[in-house]
Amino acid sequence: MYKSNFIYLWSSFLVSSIGDWLYRLALPIIILQKTGSAYHAATVFGVSFIPWVLFSLIGGSLADNFSKKKTLILGNFFAVFASLFLITVMSFPQPNFNLLYFTVFILASVDPLIHPSFQSIIPEIVINVQLVRANAMIQTIDNTLSIMGPLTGGMIVMLLGGVNALWIDTISFIVAIGILCLLPKQTESKRREHIIRKLWFDIVEGANYSFHQRVIFSGSMMFLFTNFALNMFEANFIFYMTKTLNYPLVDATIAISIGGVGSLLAGALGTQVVSRFRAGTLLSSSTILAGLSTLLLLVSTSYVYIGVILGLISFFGTINVITYFTLRQRTVPKEILGRVVSVTRMISYASIPVGAWFGGLLLDLGEPMFMVIMIAGIIRTFAGIMAKLSPLGKEK
Template identity: 25%
Template sequence: MTTQPIPKSHPPASAPTGRFARLWAAYTVNVAGDEFYTLAVPLIVYQVGGTAAAMSLVYACALLPQVFMGVWGGVLADRQDRVRLLRLCYLCSALTLLLAYAVFSATGVSVVGLATTAVLLGVMAPVAAASFDSSLPHFVPPDALARANAATEASRTACVVLGPAVAGFAVSHLAPEQTVLFNSLSFAVACLLLHRITSPARSAAPAVAGLAGQWRDLTTGLRYLVSGNTAVRAGVLTSTVVNFVFGAYEPMVVYRMRNGLGLGAGTVGLVFAVSGVVSVAVALLLSWKAPSRGYLAVMGMSVALQGLAVAGTGVLTSLAAVVAAQVAFATGTVLYTVYWRALRQTLVPGELLGRVAGTCRSIAYAGAFLGSAVSAVVLNRFLGVDTALLIAGLVSTALGVAVAGCVWSGSVSGKGAR
């Protein structure tokens, strides 16, 4: 198998990193806003008298648009200046929340209004994600892609850990509409951080205008995923399986710890906090010194590590063992995320990178959604939670070992080398 050459628009190894720092800062502020809103909205729904069903509905309204818009967001990213599109997404998100604040101030906060706001933000999020992923190679040297992705993953994980705490404090001390206004500021700051930063469009030929041209671009990207680089196809297949088998992982783990081990809610929260801190530490370590080759082999080993951790969670009975399993799972997740992004950015032709990143995001959300749906049907009806965790873990372990084995045998190239 031959690897695709790195597009010439990549900066040389001596390129300055000032623009990447601003891009990274904007991404961090945006993710902080996303994680804040993820918990703030259900809390607000509950605060205004919503039911558990209403809370689930609003969450679904935020999730489902990302399944369908990921692919199209990649098409949009590949047709124009990606940083400009990213800036536009941040601005539209800020304006959406500002409009919601005005409406809520005038008429009161409602579940319908929160659900509508969640849908609009959910439409823009995958477009922004594809734009960011595909613009990153413009701002760092090729051999620093793994470290750059690790830096962004460290930011994301830190926001996952801290965002809910900030959201809980804000909802308890601010009026619901003021919480929405507070969240709009994060998107506005992210937009301002990207002021006057641009990245060239990556299309090799002028884009064909209209829906017909966008549909052509979409099918071109999908064809690449089916018949393009072997290592990228292996990554897509691995991501699909992993997101499916781990679709309902978090609620199953919570159930296992509460019902199977008898742990209190505070202890469960502490377990997840410890794994979150470890995730940040691993990502920071990779951002300092991450190998720039062997991406697919690392992905395979990280999937196997996640599988062993999940299988262990289904059978282990001591608190210390469960904490160790969660730490292992968090470590494997960070490794996989960092190296999967770096692999795409290294091997995918520049003009297709937005579409590939967007499609992979859609696959991830669709796999998680389907896995959750299947779990809802089979759990406690055909399988117990312990058995489901064990099966999911063994499937993931076998898949990871198979991917790493293919790389080591030479049947699939996992090199990140240029």
């Protein structure tokens, strides 16, 4: 029963992730084709993470009070209509950016509302000794798609056009709903009838635990700085490759695909690595190594070389994520896990829109990508050093 239920969850995540990859690749390409603006492309990227700051706590309360299965299904159902509206907006020759930002914000609001339910349902359908393996399998989806997604997605975007490619994202939500319906019915919290009245209490309870559990809080602060650094570069990658270095889109997607090999290896080795080393040492060291690897992007502008370095960065980043997710699931009581997931995700994601906007702004002001990469690498390395000195670095 446990195995089949996890397969359903894993399959729904796979389908929706395929759609998300096309969405993340197609949207900046459409914007760059229509405007050529790194600022607008990076700002749209950043706007998509603002809901994580605003709605994560609500998502955590939903996860701990309502059926996680229902939350996941309703979230994907809402995403279908938001995605259709985005397709309409992007169909105009020149997009209205205020309307575009609003639409991206609405679609992006689904993830923070359902992500805590997704994370906190895993310990309910997977036995404790299999948590590392389950998290590694979930991460393997992202890792595999990070290899196949860019190249395949780039070909789909070139063949169908960016707007038509967005339709696949819409269909992925519908298919995910069908798979999630196969999960067993869950018992909802007895506090459900008081959800509105108790929402504030639930948020405070989750925040208090997250802020006072020093290891968990240190981890979320580490990700706050690493996400700022990562997204300074990531939000502007397509612009850098196609506009600054003048590579065709296919070469840019090849570089991303090569980079995905690192994530795939980390997912495959995650169970052995996480089980062999102390969590604190692994989290701080992988962050430092990811930061130093980022600085290696300054050495060459060959798209193959860039892909190899992206592979190093993604390898350490993926080990980082698997380690922290497993640590959080093992440390936090199940009855409050959804809220803790939401609080820590809210903290760590708060810097993403700022980092994306800041990187795009630097490029728009005429600063070279060299400067963006150097700042990003230094910040991420510094975040790992500080994590090593924090309670997180001492965690076993």
